[in-house]
Amino acid sequence: GENVEQHPSTLSVQEGDSAVIKCTYSDSASNYFPWYKQELGKRPQLIIDIRSNVGEKKDQRIAVTLNKTAKHFSLHITETQPEDSAVYFCAATRGADGLTFGKGTHLIIQP
Amino acid sequence: NAGVTQTPKFQVLKTGQSMTLQCAQDMNHNSMYWYRQDPGMGLRLIYYSASEGTTDKGEVPNGYNVSRLNKREFSLRLESAAPSQTSVYFCASSTWAGASYNEQFFGPGTRLTVL
Numbered sequence A: 001g002e003n004v005e006q007h008p009s010t011l012s013v014q015e016g017d018s019a020v021i022k023c024t025y026s027d028s029a030s031n032y033f034p035w036y037k038q039e040l041g042k043r044p045q046l047i048i049d050i051r052s053n054v055g056e057k058k059d060q061r062i063a064v065t066l067n068k069t070a071k072h073f074s075l076h077i078t079e080t081q082p083e084d085s086a087v088y089f090c091a092a093t094r095g096a097d098g099l100t101f102g103k104g105t106h107l108i109i110q111p
Numbered sequence B: 001n002a003g004v005t006q007t008p009k010f011q012v013l014k015t016g017q018s019m020t021l022q023c024a025q026d027m028n029h030n031s032m033y034w035y036r037q038d039p040g041m042g043l044r045l046i047y048y049s050a051s052e053g054t055t056d057k058g059e060v061p062n063g064y065n066v067s068r069l070n071k072r073e074f075s076l077r078l079e080s081a082a083p084s085q086t087s088v089y090f091c092a093s094s095t096w097a098g099a100s101y102n103e104q105f106f107g108p109g110t111r112l113t114v115l
Helices: none
Strands: A004-007 A010-014 A019-025 A032-038 A045-051 A056-059 A062-067 A072-077 A086-092 A105-110 B004-007 B010-013 B019-025 B031-038 B042-049 B064-068 B074-078 B087-094 B110-114
Touching: A004 A086, A010 A019, A019 A086, A019 A105, A032 A062, A045 A056, A045 A062, A072 A086, B004 B087, B010 B019, B019 B031, B019 B087, B031 B064, B031 B074, B042 B064, B042 B074, B074 B087
Parallel strands: A010 A105, B010 B110
Antiparallel strands: A004 A019, A019 A072, A032 A045, A032 A086, A056 A062, A062 A072, A086 A105, B004 B019, B019 B074, B031 B042, B031 B087, B064 B074, B087 B110
């Protein structure tokens, strides 16, 4: 089955700086890669996703890049703000059989 | 449009007791999922139903059973609860059509403690 590794487990950045979270996956058939943000006690919420036929996608301060050859994808957050503090999860899937998640990155924005 | 709803929000069980977690979605999605979330482990798939009438095991199915009651509802049953099943349980739904996979929407979660 699919295996997703996520790094780092904790990331602390100064407000206004950029944050990068990286994930690798094992199943070359995976074709959909979402990123979720989860605040304490809340449900995961999708912030951006990318499909295997696209190399990069951007939505305002958030971008995701995908390297299919190396089987890794990354989340980039620019101009970080206090409300970006949360746990971020990457995930991968090949279809309707559910998402395989990384173990999460706790992003801390220092004022 | 309530999205994905789950009941109950909280539950405390004693070892050996049984219970059913309920999930419903009103987005006309084909696929539904049950995940559990433990500290430091991310979310892990327990069971899923790719379409009405089908169910399949995920990564951690032992100790659980599921029922896809209809297109809207997907329940998770613990027949004999164990302390290792203490976790937060999330239900999710999405639409999968051929090569097009769409966002999974999550319910608010059920926080289960087994004593």
